[in-house]
Amino acid sequence: MEEPRVFRDEFFPQLLLESLREMRNSGALCDVILICDGEIPAHRLVLSAASPYFRGMFNLGLKESKEERIEIECMDGVVLRAAIDFMYSGELKASDDILLPLLEASSLLQLGSLRSACMHELVQSATPYSALESCGSVANKLGLVELENFFHRLTIEHFEKVAFGDSNQQWLDAPAEAISPLFNHFSIFSYPAALVLKAILAWVLHDTSGNREEHLKTLSHIVKDVNKSELDSKLKSLISHKPDIYEWLSSLCAEIPPAGEVPNKKELQVVVVIGGLSPNGPIKTVECYTADSPISTSWTLYLPDNTQLHHTRENTVRTNLIDRIVPPMKCARVYAASAFLDYEIYVIGGECDWAPMSGEASMECYNTLTNSWKSLPGVPLSQSVLEVDDEASEQDCLRLVGAAAAFVEGDLYVCGGKFEVVKHGENIVYAPPSKWMLPFGFSKGTWAFNATKNKWRKCNPLLQARAYHGAASINGVLYAVGGIGATCKEHLTDCLDSVERFEPWSGVWRNVKLMPSPRAYFGCITFSQYIYVVGGHNLDCCKDTVFKYDTITDNWHVIEHHLRTPVDSLAACSLKYPVDTPKNVQTHAFLLGGRNSHSGIRDANIYNFATNRWHCLQSLICGRVGANAGMLRAPATDPSAM
Structure with missing residues (x-):
């Protein structure tokens, strides 16, 4: 039997949404009104089709399934209205100030498309201050690990500007839940410990109530990398009126003689290519390339040395090439x-x-x-x-x-x-x-x-x-x-x-x-x-x-x-x-x-x-067919010193 021919009208879904939107705007056949800082008329069928949250509300025998007016108390009215507008249009029209609450609402309403749209807009509009505006903590609350990590890295990348720049008031006013993750992030060690501690003390002392002082004890891993000379020369004036804090910091500081100014050393981005099929058969070796380096740089079998300018607590540096061979x-x-x-x-x-x-x-x-x-x-x-x-x-x-x-x-x-x-x-x-x-x-x-x-x-x-x-x-x-x-x-x-x-x-x-x-x-x-x-x-x-x-x-x-x-x-x-x-x-x-026709190549x-x-x-050390690659971060300080 011959299969039936299929005709698909690509514009029909769009026309259907437009009709539903017009019906909602005119109140035609609306059978539910959501009460949330005002009235939001809608159709149960549309809400149920778009959101599993509403589908459960209207179809599982809950009291709301029989009510014509339903109060929604778990979100702001502007946010709920934007979410409902998205259900009827598939378009996100929202100002930057409601993107975060809208991201939270999309998770509650189980609107995956809206959540993706909010994530995209948050990344596009992100600034170094985004993590201080609760972006990181909200992402953490929703289990968006990569998004949370992005916000924290963006702030750390511009740490000096954020903590000491013209707009550092945002840093000083930031809540503890926005500040704490930054100092537990490994990338923070790309900055001298004394600089990081100075930013912490400025934040702690900005709160005259003293409630922030308790957070200092969770940051001992930062303090231990500051030597006493740096504490006395750079930080003592900040805490001269807080002798108890000075004594506590002094007891933790490292006994390291002054070593001069330690410049910032950013984490490096390293490209690794792993395994694959070489002309001599399958291999298990790893090649590395520093993405931040000039194009003329060669591939190696070892990680780049990014620790020579960083003094650890034992005043040692990891320069042995053998230690860096992958x-x-x-x-x-x-x-x-x-x-x-x-x-x-x-x-x-x-x-x-x-x-x-x-x-x-x-x-x-x-x-x-x-x-x-x-x-x-x-x-x-x-x-x-x-x-x-x-x-x-x-x-x-x-x-x-x-x-x-x-x-x-x-x-x-x-x-x-x-x-x-x-x-x-x-x-x-x-x-x-x-x-x-x-x-x-x-x-x-x-x-x-x-x-x-x-x-x-x-x-x-x-x-x-x-x-x-x-x-x-x-x-x-x-x-x-x-x-x-x-x-x-x-x-x-x-x-x-x-x-x-x-x-x-x-x-x-x-x-x-x-x-x-x-x-x-x-x-x-x-x-x-x-x-x-x-x-x-x-x-x-x-x-x-x-x-x-x-x-x-x-x-x-x-x-x-x-x-x-x-x-x-x-x-x-x-x-x-x-x-x-x-x-x-x-x-x-x-x-x-990869492979060109039937032969492997070393091209990069x-x-x-x-x-x-x-x-x-520069070409790879050896040709690899069916290999794997990744862009990894090389730590700015010796991990053994952590």
Whole structure:
């Protein structure tokens, strides 16, 4: 039987919303009035369709389900009106001063789209003073770990201006819950301890009631890095009328002779490329490049030395090159999933070292603070073995390859991938992308890892099983882009142009607009509200094109300037929330290694988001196909001194 033809009117959803909005404005068929600093007429059906909060209120037998007038006391009327307007339009029209309460309201009303819009606007309008205006504490309250971290970093990046500049009154008036996290953030150690302590004392003494003095005791880790000479010469005059505070500080200060002025030493941004397939086989080594350095800088096997100008409590410096050599992974990995956050990068699956079947895809994490790898619980795969090979034995090796990973507000999400069973004694074959790949083992699985609990949880599966795809996180939403999967009609492997988005709040995957053309084995990077698909393969040939997806407008664009050469299986990385987020600041992405036709390459390129142009870097030490990359922070002070 011939399948029915489908006609889709792209304008119909917009016309429907416009009609509903007009009906609400005219009061037509409104069946509920929300009382919140005035009356807000609305339709129960629209509120229920848009918000699980209202859906529960009207459909679970609560008293509000029978009332025509309902009082809403948990938020301000202006905020609720803006949220209701969003439900009827899909547009956020709000001044900066209500973005934070609107973000809180979106979480209460379970409006994922509004929450994403608020997050985007807060980042775009952020200033160094945002953390002092409760942005950080609200983000912490809502569990938005990455957003909270962004606000704190932005303030710390401009710390001297914030604490001692012309507008330092905001610093002096800031509440304790906004100030405290800044001094427990590792980035604060990029400033001399005496300068940080001076800012703390100014804040403490600004409150004449003395209530802030109790917070000093929680900051002993700062005080211990101040020597007594600095205390007497720079800070004693501030606390001359507080002898008890001086005595307490003096008892904690380090016995270090004056060493002259210690200049500020910012944390460095380090690009790492990990594992992959070299001309000599799978490798487990790590290469490093300092993103802040000139383009002519070479790749190395060790972290940059960013501690020579910083005196620790023992007056020692870590200058030994051997201490900074990045150790290799515990096992070689090719086409692994990876995601990074601050000082850590997590690598999942893609194992190349044969091991008896363990029922999980192993995961290990590298940390620049300790310069070491550690093993963590792997993605549980035991239920997937029979889907791949019902004759698999415990002596065989089960692998997850081609999965994709991203951090979504603090939790690590891994989705898709391909299960492979390597028989005992067999060698793993790394063939170029091909439509003749066996169409078995593709996964729809989605898992989330909580580092605090050190546990995985299973989430709702993808709509389309896919592998060798991209994953990206924008404004609290996870995206799965392209890849390869099995076709239903011909039982063949096919390249995909489909894209899905997952809101952790609702736990549901939904399709969004298709890519301009199918693509897999590409580099996937993010910047602001955009996802970039760089290079890749369509199972016929390598590609040099670059696509850009706007997560707000749900539109794809083809970037004018292509790659200099077609490439697939490359490693790519960029910062999701760059500290220098103001609109005119140039921020970059790194594209590393990969394969041109059938051979691996050592190319390293940098992409300028402001100009949409490519620039060459020094080549990698060795060619890497199917490697992983991340942009990590190198600490400004020796971790051993902490």
